[in-house]
């Protein structure tokens with residue numbers, strides 16, 4: 001007997017709870033994928049990711065790189081005839097993945113996000129050279145981009161030291177409070 | 185006119201010339217920009233991937249402090265920041281529960297009293313093309329430009345809300361009122377790869393290559409942008425792209441505010457032209473502008 005894919009609704013429901021978007025609105029017209037600048041790099045294109053979520057295949061979505069290639073450029077949601085906001089769906093999926101300890105399959109993007117939020121929490125602002133260095137350390141690519149970075153330094157665009165905001169305690173309180181409310 | 189300014193993290197860094205030229209232009213036009221005191225990052229590229237609540241609370245903190253400083257209008261030049269701030273405003277309007285939770289995080293109530301402007305929207309709505317034309321006297325005569333809006337300036341619909349989403353005209357109109365000739369092209373709102381520049385550079389290199397190839401066909405003097413991410417990716421990576429694809433572009437990528445500054449009598453230093461990687465000086469001299 002042929003095995004029929006088991007439809008497990010919970011992932012779609014989870015997405016809806018997270019961001020309010022109903023993936024069942026999608027009727028697979030593919031308009032989203034056709035305009036997507038990074039579809040070329042995705043194994044599952046945006047419309048396929050949505051279909052996968054409709055069918056409850058959570059691991060397929062969260063263990064694959066595809067969803068992490070979304071740049072949040074918002075071309076797809078601008079064009080969707082069903083007014084489905086795939087950017088919100090992607091954000092929700094990535095958030096759920098992070099919360100449930102799925103490993104981000106693209107190390108450079110994981111490093112970027114971790115470093116970005118680390119700096120905001122620590123200093124209240126991003127300082128760009130710090131961000132670059134942190135990502136390089138995490139991905140062990142210290143030398144990459146040194147050449148592109150140097151002219152910026154000479155043109156006076158990179159400050160070497162971070163600017164720490166005065167009310168950095170308040171920023172840290174915001175991060176802590178978000179964690180507290182979300183664990184409830 | 186007095187406006188709050190939320191500069192964002194790149195205003196004094198990679199987008200320094202953006203900041204310098206905006207400050208110069210506003211000063212010339214008699215617009216008082218007052219930077220918010222001790223502002224914090226909006227969480228831009230990363231918070232929305234991690235936590236919706238965090239991605240709403242960080243902008244809310246800024247909105248509340250702008251309110252407390254007595255502002256009703258806030259200029260947010262960085263497009264990524266203005267996207268996050270405008271999104272927070274819209275979502276809190278539509279979702280009371282989110283608003284209550286974010287207010288609990290920040291520890292204060294918000295009265296929804298701030299209007300956020302991105303930089304192009306600001307010049308269109310608050311200054312107006314007529315005024316721009318009057319004061320600049322068609323200074324950029326004969327300059328041929330291509331306006332590149334990038335993905336976020338006009339999107340998402342209902343959030344940015346000031347121009348045609350997929351075929352925007354606002355920046356073209358500003359350029360024409362400065363006297364330049366603005367060329368039409370089909371890639372106005374394609375994406376440059378935004379913050380992938382620091383993670384998956386390969387994506388940015390590919391997308392910017394596609395853009396530069398299209399730009400090359402137009403034989404324009406320069407590309408005009410309004411977003412620090414577009415500018416940095418197309419300008420700073422241009423050499424790398426030329427090398428990888430064995431191509432030659434050499435096309436300057438300037439902020440529209442830099443050209444506005446020149447038209448208002450600014451020197452190249454006033455608007456930070458020397459900070460660009462691909463030099464705009466030869467093209468500007470060729471057209472007799474510098």
Ligand code: SF4
Nearest residue numbers: 026028029030032080
């Ligand atoms: S554009 Fe909308 S309806 Fe069409 S495939 Fe994409 S999400 Fe589905």
Ligand code: SF4
Nearest residue numbers: 036070071073074076
């Ligand atoms: S927002 Fe993401 S999925 Fe949608 S078109 Fe842009 S990159 Fe593709």
